């Protein structure tokens with residue numbers, strides 16, 4: 560099935576959301592001119608990338624989009640984690656999905672789902688046999704990435720910024736209320752998901768590995784989704800200037816937006832150690848929950 564048909568017909572508001580989230584490189588796409596190709600329909604996703612924020616969700620979605628049997632919703636939908644969207648109902652949700660053929664799998668990604676307490680139950684209610692993709696990264700690195708994103712957003716909006724140490728440490732102690740730290744407590748969030756889904760319905764992608772060597776991680780996802788292996792090493796090339804892998808597909812080469820893969824600040828080593836020590840037990844607990852370990856500090 561031709562991939563050109565996988566765009567979604569949404570308007571200017573979502574265009575600007577997409578810009579904010581940093582999908583565009585320098586090209587612009589026109590959603591409003593979407594026509595429904597014969598034999599296609601919009602479908603509720605059979606697979607969702609539920610997070611984690613800053614885990615590499617955009618890279619994973621864009622890389623999966625290489626596969627001819629995958630169509631992706633290019634914008635973050637925020638259906639299950641934002642009450643005002645959820646209230647609009649499943650038809651509204653479905654209408655944000657791209658056109659697809661019957662043999663294709665629709666995938667959306669909203670990184671906020673993983674840490675949202677209502678999302679597991681809501682997704683389960685929609686489709687209890689859905690396949691979930693969760694991409695995780697070293698929790699300390701994720702905190703720094705999260706901080707860096709907020710730092711740049713604040714700079715752009717002319718708001719005051721603080722160095723990371725000032726936020727992470729309060730009165731000499733680790734500020735465990737800091738949202739970026741909370742989001743890295745993978746065991747706490749995972750517990751909510753395991754109340755509704757079995758472990759074999761949640762495939763965990765190693766986000767640190769996806770950065771260094773994307774293909775093996777994508778091949779595991781193809782298997783999980785019961786898809787024929789179609790993503791190949793020739794679909795990736797390392798871009799020295801960006802310092803990350805970029806995508807070659809349908810005769811085009813593209814890197815993720817400049818907001819993806821930003822340099823991180825140097826963090827005081829004592830603060831780093833405090834973060835790592837705080838996550839240690841949580842990580843161990845998470846490894847037990849998912850019967851798998853990761854190379855996290």
Ligand SMILES: Nc1ncnc2c1ncn2[C@@H]1O[C@H](COP(=O)(O)OS(=O)(=O)O)[C@@H](OP(=O)(O)O)[C@H]1O
Nearest residue numbers: 612613614615616617618670704803804819820821
């Ligand atoms: N190929 C490639 N190119 C660029 N960036 C890549 C890639 N693979 C993974 N990553 C990592 O993705 C991190 C951003 O994660 P998300 O897309 O999940 O962020 S967001 O939650 O949607 O804002 C982003 O985090 P930062 O490095 O902190 O910017 C990247 O490290």
